[in-house]
């Protein structure tokens with residue numbers, strides 16, 4: 001059984017449809033990437049799984065967590081059940097210290113399927129945070145903020161982690177560090193849905209890839225197979241390779 | 246003029262200002278909400294206390310507890326009625342809706358308690374102390390100590406507990422708080438209940454010093470706005486300093502110039518202060 005099953009997700013912001021009939025699944029111990037251009041609907045898709053959006057959105061379709069539908073639950077209830085989302089942009093509290101950001105996390109109930117991380121585990125993954133624990137979120141660097149955001153999602157005992165462009169704005173070395181940490185968690189059995197604009201980078205770490213264009217899922221497959229796919233190489237990999245330094 | 250006596254008077258008046266303003270400070274600063282029924286809630290708390298005291302024959306402490314509990318319940322009810330506006334942070338509508346609540350409370354109190362003035366008689370108000378030529382009442386002593394204790398308690402709650410961190414998180418970014426698994430609606434209810442409870446405590450402390458009327462309300466808490474702004478909006482420590490400073494100013498202005506114009510003079514100070522120091526007494 002999959003950890004996360006989203007079926008026919010359609011999201012509207014006001015009158016405009018940002019996502020149409022998206023269906024996707026994430027199994028245990030799988031790193032599933034979502035890639036696509038700016039404005040394609042990647043964030044809309046992961047946020048819809050979490051039942052969340054920055055602005056006002058209407059979300060239709062079903063979301064199942066370990067087989068149980070959570071589509072009618074508010075975002076905070078889904079978070080407590082273990083759908084842990086790290087949204088893009090502002091994802092930690094700037095007025096709160098690192099410690100206080102961590103302290104907000106509700107106690108994790110002991111139940112099967114949840115990946116439990118202690119504070120020591122999290123600080124072990126991100127030692128920088130330990131040095132910064134009394135600093136306010138607003139005083140952290142972009143990379144430290146990203147670590148804090150992922151760290152607190154882990155503390156909350158995820159069944160699945162939704163990461164929306166965790167590498168954006170990070171130095172190449174840090175991108176590598178963050179993705180390595182994520183990969184290690186997946187190898188330990190965690191399910192992860194990762195948004196990544198860079199198809200080539202996504203294919204490097206992911207097990208599976210969904211391609212999204214103008215609000216529709218237009219491709220899906222194993223990362224290895226998609227790497228070999230001529231059309232994908234032409235449409236995504238070639239173009240991006242030229243832009244990259 | 247007895248300077249020491251005026252300082253003590255000012256401290257008592259200022260503690261009253263600060264006490265009345267505490268709930269508003271938390272509401273605005275911590276949760277980014279406003280409540281323009283604050284004054285009528287103050288009035289209602291005073292009348293519930295008076296009613297329990299004179300009609301049910303409770304002693305003052307018991308009557309005060311009844312008033313505080315009743316206001317806590319009212320706070321929860323008001324918040325529940327406004328929950329859509331609150332969760333969407335629709336401040337303009339909240340201003341109007343709470344203003345409306347205020348007039349409804351005033352109307353209901355007028356019907357229930359009548360239009361004539363009453364005295365809320367606190368036994369501590371009759372106890373007089375004299376130390377080195379300075380006079381004050383037991384009520385004065387209670388106002389100052391309870392206010393200081395409440396400020397200390399609220400400061401600790403906001404800055405040293407998980408619940409306080411939740412309130413500050415929601416003030417900063419209520420949407421993000423949901424991602425953190427926080428039920429924002431519940432926190433708003435708790436904050437609004439706290440505001441109602443605090444204004445009720447302020448009422449049972451301060452209202453015994455003057456006659457109470459169901460038409461009183463806004464004017465009784467007008468200094469709240471000066472205190473909240475002077476203190477640096479939502480700054481708990483700043484509100485205490487601003488309240489005390491304003492009380493001392495009021496006492497001296499009343500003694501040296503005229504007690505009739507203290508409100509006008511306070512607002513003049515506020516304007517001057519905002520021109521020179523727009524951030525208020527900022528301690529952050």
Ligand SMILES: Nc1ncnc2c1ncn2[C@@H]1O[C@H](COP(=O)(O)OP(=O)(O)OP(=O)(O)O)[C@@H](O)[C@H]1O
Nearest residue numbers: 013018037038039040041042043044045054055056
């Ligand atoms: N809150 C909102 N209100 C209105 N429209 C929105 C909102 N959020 C996103 N959109 C629109 O929905 C579409 C999809 O946006 P989305 O943020 O999901 O794209 P994305 O694939 O994550 O892009 P990026 O790579 O830039 O993060 C865009 O056309 C965007 O303009």
Ligand SMILES: [Mg+2]
Nearest residue numbers: 042043044088
């Ligand atoms: Mg996005």
